[in-house]
Amino acid sequence: MKQSFSRILFAVLALQLSLVAAFGQAPATAVEFPKVRQDAFDKVWNTINEKHYDPEFGGVDWIHVRELYLPKAKAAKSDQEFHNVLRQMLGELKLSHFNVFPPPPAIGTENDSNASVGVEIKWIGNAPVVFRVTSGSPADTAGIKPGFVLSKADGKLVSETLKPIQESLVKRQVTEMMRRLYLERNAEAIIGGRPDTKVELEFLDGEDKAVTVDLNRVKYTGEMSQALGNFPKQRVIFESRLLPENIGYIRFNMWVIPQAAKIRAAIREYANADGIIIDLRGNPGGVGGLAGGVAGLLSDKQVSLGTMTSRAGTMSLLGYPQPDPFLKKIVILTDHGTGSTSEMFAAGIQENARGKVIGETSAGAILLSVFDPLPTGYMFQYAISDYKSPKNILIEGRGVKPDREVVLTRESLLAGRDIQLDAAVAEIRKN
């Protein structure tokens, strides 16, 4: 994934965090409060007040939150400041899936400013480490390898650039999974930018020697999903291959509609394989119903992937058995970037004893949400129900615990190995 909407989502979140202190000191001087901002503020506050799945707001005094943030919203000197106030207000809930995003085409479109040099970053230890390098990308051509540490961007130490975010994350007491997720997304945001612009990057190679490269940012030209109502277009990145051990391997960046046919075709293609590995590392989720659809391809009976409870009641997420399901071994790969629908799928497969989860604890960011435009043109995301796994475990803030924990290391990446994938292969080969 790492590109497009979800990356920007986290970048915006981090921006919000980095601005907390400044807005904590927002001047109280009276300025004109445009009606459109008043309406947007009211819509956000009222929507949470009326539709938050928890009428107690998790113990947050929502009335007091309004009193606290309305003066700050009125004092905002720009649209950006105003929307940061809204994000801070939503941040008081300390939950995922509550946010405000800039309007398109700034994010999630073909014309966005999220061109990439072709590296995917993971926060390993306390450093941004290259996890994958896109074949043929500027980074690949320049010799950047998995396991390299990103140290500088345009002459600035990445650690310094990320310091305010680090501090904000500590202050907000986010989980370790979310801390790593924010940091790696922001590291990627630092090196991303508009298409056909350059960025000078310094990496530390396997011997910790500095390698400086001047890389061109390349626009994404691959497949995009259609917008699904207010849910913006997303990049559609899909990979599947038969591993030498006669195991199918499927990886996709996000649960969006075009992936359904690709996943279905891949599972059918691997009908004679000894097992299938579904790699959900870094997959932040997407359209919830797809998880049930894929589960239905892997079971000969109806399976519940869990329940969602809103103020109005509870609903199950089901997978209906599809013709000729794949019934051999399944392994799901997860890490701290595995979020939302991906967590629902992983928990469902795990708790129905249909397969094993290997890797790291998932993000713990799963609430069921909708996107609703604000009068300002920004998009407002809010959760309307929680999610509990089939065994009634609340996954938000906890994550899906792997059956076998395998932590990614820089050393293994430098050695050209993916030890989490290796463990998944071993699990399927095991008698």
Next chain:
Amino acid sequence: MKRLFGSLFVLTFLVSAAVAQKPDSSKTPDPKPVAPPSVKLPAAKDVVEKYVKAIGGKDAYLKHRSRVESGTIELTPMGLKGTYENLSVSDNRVFSKISIDGFGDVLNSFDGKLGWSSNPAQGSRLREGKELEQFRHQSIYDREVNPEKAFTSLVVRGVENVGDRKTYVLVGSTSGLPDEIIYFDVDSGLVLRRDNILLAPEGQQATTAFYEDYRDVGGVKWPFKTRAKTPAFELLFVVSEIKYDVPVEDSKFKRPN
């Protein structure tokens, strides 16, 4: 139209990972307390007779052997839009296709015995148990003019306003299925609102549908605008065309693989 609600409310859940309704109740929740009428309530059959007459009469309704309704839908707050086609045949077969932009086609069918649904997220599945039974009831072609085929009992419960219109509130009951509450305009006789609980394996979903903009098509009046609501979502159906006695292809009712 009611048949479309269930699949769409499940759809809202699928595409947004959304919300369910009243999971533990098998009875439609009571509407607001109905004020004691100041006049004697009419018999249910009189209310129904007035309704049948208001929409054009039983003969006008039954002279057509099939009907296909097409139009547009919108789902808020997710901003989903699309089109729909809803085919009803006099032998109680039904088929609907709802095409959601960015999602694909949601299909529902009942061939008189078997019911199935299909969508791009979940694939296809057979309807079973009470869900199938409710779908069968909703597929009865002439239930509007012969309500005794759909309900074992239909009683007038009181008078209540729907907007600024005074309505008779009737409760339709069928053994084993949730009650259906229907609001008939006292003056015009037309149905202005229905409350129902839709049954689906994912959960039970309480819906309230409001009917507006009745127009005459081939001697029968149909609401050209329907708003269906739950606490979290709202669906808007706008009819663009209704055609009668259309050719019916048997292949439509076969479950896709």
